[in-house]
Amino acid sequence: MSTTTEPHDPPADPASTPSSAASPGATEPGTLRELPPITTGDRTFQRWGLRTHKVEFGEDLLGVLRTYVPPVVQPGDWIALSEKVVSVCQNNVRHISTVRERWLAKLIVKGVTKYPKDIAWSHPKKMQAAIDMAGYPRMLAATFFGTITRAVGIRGVFWRIAGRVSEIDGFNPDAMWPYTEYCVLPPIDPDGVCRTVADELGVPTTIIDGNNIDVKIISVSPGFPVSKADARLILLDNPMGQDEEMTPVIVVRETRQA
Template structure:
């Protein structure tokens, strides 16, 4: 296999004195209801070697679970519209800054938790503290992806929630790939990343975040939601 990096992303990265390949794996556009195990094994199964780490974006896992919702089918309640006005807009993305994504946060996390998060943020933000809303609301709110122009259709017009049982999905994928690789479900973008679930140790997850820190799968329409990490030296 001749590995091809995504545009603007180097194929290798040096971390703690070792060099790692980050091999993007191109797929079709995954749709709701598809079997994520079948998708990953179809595209990555013939490429992996023992000792590799297969990393899968949380977005295609969530999509396969039916956790992507067209914006025009989401009916925000008045509370969602009100709260979304007070979300700070950043270069990281829409977040909960539109009524539709805030509505999904209310559904995912429950109204009491979102109201508590908003109240805490209202108190601490004037003192220069940032991020308290998401710290209180939790990962289900923080992981909501809103519609963005650079995303592959139809997901440029959809709200995608975080996947369910990422650790369990990682274990299923490891078994399906033969058991000699590790698997991680990742949420990585151009601003950072984290591991939602994996078969790695805690130290292994921390190392993987560093290996993927520059987002080798890209942020746009690359169609590479799966990647393989392989130690090169």
């Protein structure tokens, strides 16, 4: 299955473009940032980043989405939500002052892969938050088996054993404040969130964990129009961004099918 970006495709039919103004540099809440279309297999999808206000801890997620989503979607569209905005609305976060890194966190971060443009897991307090969530026995097992299998060229075992801690985000000095000081934990009941949002808004919904390294589909609502594998390919370039785009919602529309 091939996946390609097509920045030179002809623009979408104006009649099929979301009613809110779409432009590459849209900055006002409720506006759309047009993204390059994506082709996977024989299907092409247009995507827009939907800009919101700065969502605060404990805000009503459905209230936020009711404000911004209905004016821009059409039948057949689906939306992708950042896991961060879901967890922020659930107030499922930890302030850095509540995390005291210990020996295991300091040990693990010495062996994690470092990325030049992403803090990833190089912050020991972020790793400690993962240990606090998963528990020491599980993280010790992940470290032991991950180290052994990595030595023989098998990667990813650590994270498969560690579980959902891979979805933790935060303590990033380059992020928008206050996320420099908070880590955002994995969403609570992501399946239920997707189902509720889809039922309330009438739009198929997925929650994703995206960064500059990879994109993971956390959950999709029942009857989602594409497979999880295709959804990941459609969003693999992390269209939500990592900086201050404030586009925690991506609107996706199929524009061509062979």
